[in-house]
Amino acid sequence: MTTTPSTTRLAVLxxxxxxxxxxxxxxxEELATYGVATVKRAYGDWTTPQxxxxxxxxNRHAIVPVQQFAYTTGKNATDxxxxxxxxxxxxxxxxxxxALVSSDSDFTRLATRLRESGKTVYGLGLRKTPQSxxxxxxxxxxxEVLGRGAVGGPEEGAEEGAEPAAPLPNLQSLLSRAVNATSDDDGWSHLSAIGKYLRSAxxxxxxxxxxxxKLATLVEGQAYLTTTGSGxxxxxxxxxxxxxxxxxVTKPVAKAVTRTATATRTTAAKTASKRTTRKAAGS
Incomplete structure (x- = not known):
């Protein structure tokens, strides 16, 4: 099933x-699934060799560079x-x-402020990004999950002493909670509802x-889960x-059953009529 690209106007900073x-x-490429990058800017001190x-x-992506000199050593004027x-x-x-592209916790308040104003905020950063x-x-x-950009060593421009990547949540516990929280009385939960729950949690x-x-592929690979349906x-x-x-019972089958029942009643009626005619002729 194909989806229509979002026309949401997006600022990529x-x-x-x-x-x-x-x-x-x-x-x-990832952000293109969420909206149109109307504004694309990159911030830094472009006079530095780093x-x-x-x-x-x-140049390749028409990103506007915003120059910000480091006026004081140890202070990040770029932020x-x-x-x-x-x-x-x-x-x-x-x-x-x-879309805020950074692994720096200094942008936490900016993200909350934008959301308070009713804007959707997408964050993109490395696995070491602080939970805040x-x-x-x-x-x-x-x-790390995008394209071929997996990181195997220290990231360029990373803060010294940055927090290490937190371990991933236990998948079985996560998916089990999602199913229990979104399932109907029969124990079944729609995959879309599970996805919304996981994003919210x-x-x-x-x-x-x-x-x-995809989430569907992930779910189908778990031995403790069962799936039904498609698409x-x-x-x-x-x-x-x-x-x-x-x-x-699908409509075509239901129609076939109806036609069969009608034909049976018609045949029975004709047979009864013939019997009545014969009796009348013999009397």
Missing amino acids: IDADNTSPKHVSALL LGGWKAEL SALIIDAMDLLYSGNLEAF LVAACDTFIYL DSSFDPRLYGAA SGVKVGLKGQTTPVTKP
Whole structure:
């Protein structure tokens, strides 16, 4: 089943000091499923050699570089520039959603402020991103699961002493809770309802973190779950805790049954009529 691309107007604001340019193509491709990147800006001190690798990506994707000199050693002026621009864009009223690309917890308050104003906030960062920023976003996407940008070592521009990546939540516990919370009396839950629950419970939930491209694929691979249906009608239940699904009689079958019953009644009526005629003739 194909889905219509969203026309949501989206501002993509990238903390270049904290993000590697190798992720840019993949993250923009990912964001294209959420909306149209109306604004694309990257913030950093472009006079430093550390950001030299960004030039090709800026040109390739028409990202506007925003220069911010580091006026004081140890202070991140880039964060302030990005935050000020985000608030200006918020009050311009031309955008419906924001994508904040950074693994820096300093943007936590910005994310909550944008959401308080009714804007959808997507966060994109590395697995080491502090939980405060992850929880502040409507949806948080880890860069490691996008394209070929898996990170095997320290990230360019990363903060020293940054928190290590937190372990993934236990998948069986997570999916079992989701099924129990969304199932009907028969024990079955719609896959779409499970997906909404998981996103609501954890903004960073992503089946790709567990090696599956789609939620349906992830669910079908779990031995403690059972599924039925196909396409948008997939239902999920815990094994041993569901009522067998009975297939309703389809309209074509129902019509066939009706035709058969009508034909039987007609034949019976004709037979009775012939018998009556014979009796009358013999009397």
